[in-house]
Amino acid sequence: MLKLALSFIVGGAWITLATVLAEKFGTKLGGVIAGLPSTTAVALFFIAWSQTPFFAYEATTIMPVVMGINSLFVLVYSRLTRYSFWFSLITALGIWFALSFGLVLIEFDNFILALVIFTVVFAFSYFILEKKSGITSVGKKDMTYTGWQLMSRGIFSGTMIALAVLMGKVSGPLWGGIFSIFPAVYVSIIYITHLAHGKSFSLATLKTAMISGQVGVCIYVVTARYTYLYLDLFWGTFSPYLATLTCTLVLYYYINKKVS
Secondary structure, three states: OOOHHHHHHHHHHHHHHHHHHHHHHHHHHHHHHHHHOOHHHHHHHHHHOOOOHHHHHHHHHOHHHHHHHHHHHHHHHHHHOOOOOOHHHHHOOOOOOOHHHHHHHOOOEEEEHHHHHHHHHHHHHHHHHHHHHOOOOOOOOOOOOOHHHHHHHHHHHHHHHHHHHHHHHHOOHHHHHHHOOOOOOOHHHHHHHHHHHOOHHHHHHHEEEEEEHHHHHHHHHHHHHHHHHHOOHHHHHHHHHHHHHHHHHHHHHHHHHHHH
């Protein structure tokens, strides 16, 4: 219960902060902050803590290919928003679960192949979102926040992330790896920003979060795969995050200059 409470608090605070930054400074900064590893970092930490670091190592095997599925989740959602909000969200989640279940059925366990699949799917999704979808960044919004607004954002996003951590805890390494990459952050961004500011602002934040998140989480997963084997729990968690933060600074410069 303590671990679930911590994931709820950390995840809820993180996404709430990211959405506020997107409103205060524009969708590029907010999307980059939201894309930093949260669900993945929390889930892997608790897997290593409550079970063993080797269990966390095994969980990372499938993660890159699930990240590719996350890219498709964002792509499908963004392309279907022309019809309706709930139709696009439910359809995108349905495809995510179907593809993830397929990975369990075939007992996917090839880390190198997972990285290759991720690279191809991410590149394809990025190309469509950036070049073919007409999604452009949005500037800051004038906002006055109430305590309930911030609290409700934290409750929703914290619940999403805590559920992902719970599913990773009660399942084996394969499902644990899958739910560690569940797009809880993307679902939270979609729900919060769409209700607050509509489709354009929501899609712009989501696009940047996808670019930042996929690259950042990939760096985190690849690094954590080995730090959990050779370092203690603290450094096994801190070292991947440090590597991710460093690369995210470079990525933010790229997004500011190159992403529409």
